[in-house]
Ligand SMILES: Nc1ncnc2c1ncn2[C@@H]1O[C@H](COP(=O)(O)OP(=O)(O)O)[C@@H](O)[C@H]1O
C-alpha cells in the first residue's frame with residue numbers, strides 16, 4: 001500500500017480536481033484498490049465523484065480512538081474506487097488532533113486501511129497545522145499543484161520549507177504545474193524554467209468535472225487533459241516503485 005497526499009498551503013490551485021482524477025487513474029488505469037480520503041471540510045472530492053453526503057457530523061469521529069473508518073467509507077460509481085468523505089466536523093479536526101496529542105494518529109489509521117487498499121489518496125485542505133503535519137507523517141509522496149508563474153519555483157520552495165518546518169522528516173515532494181496555458185507567455189516561462197515538472201493543462205474538460213460530477217477520464221477519455229493526468233499518474237507510480 002502507498003499513500004499520496006495532494007497538498008498545498010494555497011486554495012484554488014487544483015488540489016481537489018487533481019486528487020479525484022488521480023484516484024480515478026489509480027483505480028481505472030492501474031486497477032489498484034483505491035481510497036480517496038477527503039480531509040477538506042468543503043467535501044469537494046465527494047461532490048466531484050457524485051457522492052452525496054449521508055451523515056452531517058461524523059467525519060472526525062474516526063480520529064477518536066477506536067472508531068472504524070469502514071463505517072464511513074462509501075462506494076463510488078467506479079470499480080475499485082472508494083471515498084472517505086469529508087463534512088463540517090473536519091473544521092475542528094486540527095484542534096481535536098492537538099488535544100489528542102497522538103502525532104501518528106492519521107498514520108495509524110492509514111496502516112489499518114492497508115489490508116483493504118493498494119493506494120490511499122488524500123485531498124488536503126490548504127492549511128499548515130497539526131493536520132497537515134499528520135498527513136506528512138502518513139504519506140509516501142506529496143503532490144503539490146502550483147499555478148504557473150515565474151514565481152512557481154519560489155512558491156514550491158515555500159511549501160517545502162513549511163513542510164520541513166512541520167517535522168524533522170518528510171516524504172518526497174513532487175511539484176506539478178497545474179492549469180497551464182502555453183499560449184500565455186508567463187505560463188510558457190514557468191514551463192521553461194521548470195522543464196522536468198509534470199504539467200496539467202488549463203482545460204475546459206477539467207472544469208467540466210464539476211458540472212458532470214465525474215473524473216475527466218470518465219466523460220472525455222481522449223482529451224489532452226485526460227492524457228496529461230494519466231501521464232502524471234504513471235510518473236507517480238514510477239516514483240513509488242523507486243522508493
Ligand atoms: N486543469 C484545470 N483546468 C481548468 N480548470 C481547473 C483545472 N484544475 C482545476 N480547475 C478549476 O479550478 C478551480 C479550483 O480547483 P480545486 O480543485 O477546487 O482547487 P483546490 O482544491 O486547490 O482549492 C475549480 O473551479 C476547478 O474546476
Ligand SMILES: [Mg+2]
Nearest residue numbers: 015016040044
Ligand atoms: Mg480542495
